[in-house]
Amino acid sequence: MNRPVTLKDIARETGVHVSTVSRALDPNARTSLTREVVERIRTTAERMGYRPNRLASGLRTKRTMSIGLMIPDIENTLFPPIVRGAESVLEPAGYTSIIVNTDSDRKRETKLVDVLLERGVDGIIHAAPYRSDPRMIEVARRGLPMVTVNRQIENCDIPAVVNDDPGGIAMMLRYLHENGHRRIAHIAGPKNLSTGRARIEAFRATAQELHLDLPDEALVVSDYFDEQEGRRCTMQLLDSGAEFTAILCANDRLALGAFDALRRRGLSCPEDVSVTGYNGIPFLDLIPPGLTTIQIPQFDIGRIGAELLIKMMADPDVTIPRTTILPVKLVERGSVKHIDPA
Amino acid sequence: MNRPVTLKDIARETGVHVSTVSRALDPNARTSLTREVVERIRTTAERMGYRPNRLASGLRTKRTMSIGLMIPDIENTLFPPIVRGAESVLEPAGYTSIIVNTDSDRKRETKLVDVLLERGVDGIIHAAPYRSDPRMIEVARRGLPMVTVNRQIENCDIPAVVNDDPGGIAMMLRYLHENGHRRIAHIAGPKNLSTGRARIEAFRATAQELHLDLPDEALVVSDYFDEQEGRRCTMQLLDSGAEFTAILCANDRLALGAFDALRRRGLSCPEDVSVTGYNGIPFLDLIPPGLTTIQIPQFDIGRIGAELLIKMMADPDVTIPRTTILPVKLVERGSVKHIDPA
DNA sequence: AGTATTCATGCAATCGATTGCGCAACTTTC
DNA sequence: GAAAGTTGCGCAATCGATTGCATGAATACT
Known part of the structure; x- marks a missing residue:
């Protein structure tokens, strides 16, 4: 060469x-x-x-013009739009991003943070941290600019860019209520994730406001945000003896699993049970009966996260809002049936 | 800090x-x-x-332990599995990858190669080059280890890892033939991509072998591998007056577009027209009537590409096969109807 | 004309890790 | 016991770019 x-x-x-x-x-x-x-x-x-030679200049200036982008899994269709949103501002600014897949595994995550540190990244965007994450907090405290997007770490001052979970869940639950549903089950997300927690709390609060009856059996908490768990939790709901006309799922993949479980049990959606999702991942419009869901602004979450990070890297003392909440919207498709209130 | x-x-x-x-x-x-x-x-x-400090050691040793991974768009669900396949071998080997989205734009591609070069990557995996790509050839000739995966650049000796396009297309066309189809239309991929070209040639060759009549109107070439083009090409087929009982599409997204076009024209798949895809992207099983397609080993394409690259980086003079062809398989779903040969 | 001031450029250290070469101390050998 | 060989570690240059300081020349000023 x-x-x-x-x-x-x-x-x-x-x-x-x-x-x-x-x-x-x-x-x-x-x-x-x-x-x-x-x-x-x-x-x-x-x-x-x-x-x-960026290596040489980086060595001297201690700025590599690269950032770390931590996601759970690039194959999860929730994340690519976030990535592109982030790159839409990073690339024009001359930054390059190192994307790592954590597989939501804490051990891997720890190792990958070290990898990013060795590479001297100027900052980190974490797209799927756990609610509690001492390691990331420590790294941030040592002075490395960091933001989390999509989810947030609790009890720390790492800026987060998230969607309006309470608002989205309330919107969806009200929508079901307006469509005549009174007995509504909820498949909640994992409790160790900020989104899982925020959504279940919003569900409870809104249910109370609407004076909905919410028996214990009608609420099941998933271990992961995926189809398999959606299937399992739906089966559990069906077997619990709880009566419900709709299932509000904490995300789309859980809802897709619910579709499948209902089908296997010979039930049809929305005829027998209405189902709703959350996030608005791709292809949902093509999968019958069309999942009614909350669309979150994935691209903007990534974009704004990157913008904040760039500000922090430019001036370590700049004041950044602890939480930036982006609006969501309800997209109506075919998975919710209008019924007469029982 | x-x-x-x-x-x-x-x-x-x-x-x-x-x-x-x-x-x-x-x-x-x-x-x-x-x-x-x-x-x-x-x-x-x-x-x-x-x-x-990887910067410092990289400066001295001229090995950054990082590689460039060029893809058209991480939001295209074909690519994430390829990326993970590549990382499954790169990460354990201590390599870090810089992923760049070319948007299939030559200008961007040129700029991004420069970015990778400035960062001193030890090698490049290009997951979606054009058939002709002088810039990449030049970079490779200057001695930077490079492989292409998924597609290949023609008239050069850059190793490529691809799926068996001729085999897959032949398999699919025979399958349609076995199911009684005799008049089969083809929506081909863009001619400036190796996959587009290989597939159309395979289609022609196999059609001839099977003594199928192939009028000009029954073959339309798309400009991009996407749903919109699939829709447009299907409309064109429908309007051409060509008679056909099935459409073999050069990839899944074209087929999804065909689904939509048929629906808009009041035709049903597979009752009125059978449709087949190629690649086997996610969610296809959930989209009715279920696209019968050729499943390519996306993960392995990425994995093997990375393995070859690592060999090339370890020893610049090692001999690597010009082309590595991976087997494909047909996955039968609901989009093909068995008919009596006309 | 002589000195002060400004301006354009060169000098050399530096970032952190790697590596060929050399040297001192130790061991082996006869 | 001296020569030869081995071993373990230090010295210093190097990778390519950046930057505070020095220097010499040009310009301005009295």
């Missing part, structure tokens, strides 16, 4: 010192040089095909 | 020279040191929480 062109090469070619070349190529330092010298250096740099 | 621990710190602490510390921590060089010294250094390194 033929050696890349360095500042030294350009210096030799133009007959100036390497530091002059460095300054000529730096938009900030260029002021103190002769317009003519700058021009000469820039054109020969161009001609020689110079590409700065 | 408190300063990270460096070799120098450990050297001071243990009273040895920094070079000794470096050797003690390097599994390869450790042989020439006293077992006792190595032990002492390693424990204090551990105690002080030492993390090597």
